[in-house]
Each structure stands twice: as structure tokens, then as C-alpha cells.
Amino acid sequence: MKIAIINYGAGNIQSIKFALQRHGYEGVLTSDADEIRAADRVIFPGVGEASSAMRKLKATGLDKIIPELTQPVLGICLGMQLMCKHSEEGDTTGLGIFDVDVKKFTGNVKVPQIGWNHIYNLKSSLFEGIREQEYIYLVHSFFAPACEEAIATTEYGVEYASALKKDNFYGVQFHPEKSSNAGEQILENFLALQPPKEEWNLNTQY
Template sequence: MKIVIIDYGAGNIKNVKFAVERLGYQAILSDDEATIRTADKVIFPGVGEASSAMRKLDSTRLSIVIPTLKQPVLGICLGMQLMCKSTEEGSTEGLGIFNVDVFKFSKEVKVPQIGWNQIENLESTIFNGIKEKEFMYLVHSYYAPLCSASIAQTTYGITYSSALQKDNFYGVQFHPEKSSVAGEKILENFLKI
């Protein structure tokens, strides 16, 4: 199986690669359109700032490529947020895969949310073997509200989408590569789709 992790300068790709390797698979880091299009599975990670990440995607044409992919695609953290219509972070237009806008947490909660929190209302095969209210590791200041694409939710001041799915596109706000055994199980489930 050819697994490609999109390398567009938004950090944390090595941790994702190591997590995939711990599951017994190999992964390629690439920003090459042909390499990405011929992958069996694509992982779109991200740690960083939305507007600079989108500029990088635009400069490499990946902002055009990613929404047209037909194989399973998993967006992680900023990757998931960039798959949405827009984000308040840097007033950034997203890829428009998920029909939802991303907003900053209110000042009533500590921002960013850093640490372990629960996911619930799990509604996808990527959560096979994961129990309701399992803890996942999150680091983020922005969130996607609950919407028709929500397949998991988390509460932090408000209840928001901690995972989204539309057709072959999946997104998780949490970091499965940093979420111990349960996070690796979600990655494994994605790779077995």
C-alpha cells in the first residue's frame, strides 16, 4: 500500500510518519502532485498558522489537487481545518471540502486547548474499536462547529466537531499520532479503509 503524507511545511509530519511506521506500514513524505494522486491513502497533517499554510498549498497547486482526490484522505488538526470552507485564523479561505467555517474559541476558555479531552458520538468506521468518551490529545485555538459532516464531538466551553467526514475525506481535530493506543487504532482503521 502506498501511503503519502503531504509535506507542505506545516510541522509534525515526522510524528505522523513514525506513527504509521509503528503500525507496520511505510509512508512517503511528498508535495508532488503525481505522487499524491497515485497514493492508496493520503494523510494531510498540520501544525501551524492557517494563512501561511494555505499560501504554501496555493504555491504548490496542492490547494487545487487535494479537493479532487478520490482515495481516502485524512486531515489532522490544521489539515482538517484547512479542509473546511474558511477559518477565522488569518481570515483564510479553506479548501471547501467540508461545508463549515472554523472559529476561534471564546475568551471564556483558556486558548489554546492543550491536552487530553474526550471524543463522543462516534459515527464512522474509523472509530471501530474506540469507546465513547475515549481521551485524545488536542492542541488548538480554533474549532469547527457541529455540522452535517460531524462524526465525533468534544466539549471545551462549547461542543464542537472533533472529527468530520464527507465521502472519501476524513478530518480529526485531535492528534491520533500523539493519542497513545486509541489514536494509533484510529490511524490503523483509516489505513484499512
């Protein structure tokens, strides 16, 4: 299986590559459009600031390539946020894959949210084998509000979408590569996806 990791200067690349190696795969870090299109799976990582990250995507034409991909695509953290319509971070227009606008945490919560938190209301085979209220690891100041495309929810002052799905596109606000056994299972589920795949609601299982 060929796994392309989109290269646009975002962080957390090495931890993703190490996580893939634990599953027996070598991820290829690339910004080449043909190589990305030809991959069996695409991972869209991200640690950084939204507006500068989007400028880098536009400079390489990746802002046009990513929404056209037909294989399973997984956006992680900032990668997921950039797949949304808009982000309050830097007043950034996103890729528009997910029909939701990214907001900044406000109120009586410490920003950024750093550390372990729960995911619940799990939907989609991305979470097969993951129990409700499982712990995952997050580091972020912005979030996607709860919406129809949410396939997991987390509460931090407000309930928000900690994972999104539309067609072959998946996004997770948390870092599966840093989320211990649960994160390993989620990555394994992503690698095992066979599109098109009938999705299901895990709430009927637990």
C-alpha cells in the same frame, strides 16, 4: 500500501511517520501531484497558522489537487481546518471540502486547548473499536462547530466537531499520532478503509 504525507511545510511530520512505522508502513513525504494521486492513502497533516499554510498550498498547486483526490484522505489538526470552507485564523478561505467555517475559541476557556479531552457521538468506521468518551490529545485555538458532517464531538466551553467526514475525506482535530492506544486504533482503521464503505453509527454499539 503507498501512503503519501502531503508536504507543505507543516509540522508534526516525524511523529506521523513514526506512528505509521508502528503499523508497518513507510509514509512518503511529498508535494508531487502525481505521487499524491497514485497513493493508496493520503495524510494531510498540519501544525501552524492557517493563512500562511494556505499560501504554501497555493504556491505548489496542492489547493487544487487535494479536493480532487478519490482515495481515503485524513486531515489532522490544521489539515482538517484547511479542508473547511473558511477559518477565522488569518481570515483564510479553505479548500471547501467540509461545509463548515472554523471559529476561534472565546469565553471563559484557556486558549489554546492543550491536552487530553473526550470524544463522543462517534460515527463512521474510522472509530471502530473506540469507546464513547475515549480520551484523545488536542492542541488548538480554533475549531469546527458542530455540523452535519461531524463524526465525533468534543466539549471545551462549547461542543464542537472533533472529527469530520464527507465521502472519502476524513478530518480529525486531535492528533491520533499522540493519542496513545486510541490514536493507534484510529490510524489503523483509516489504513484499513476500503472505499466505498458503508458507514454506521457507533452509538448503536455501546
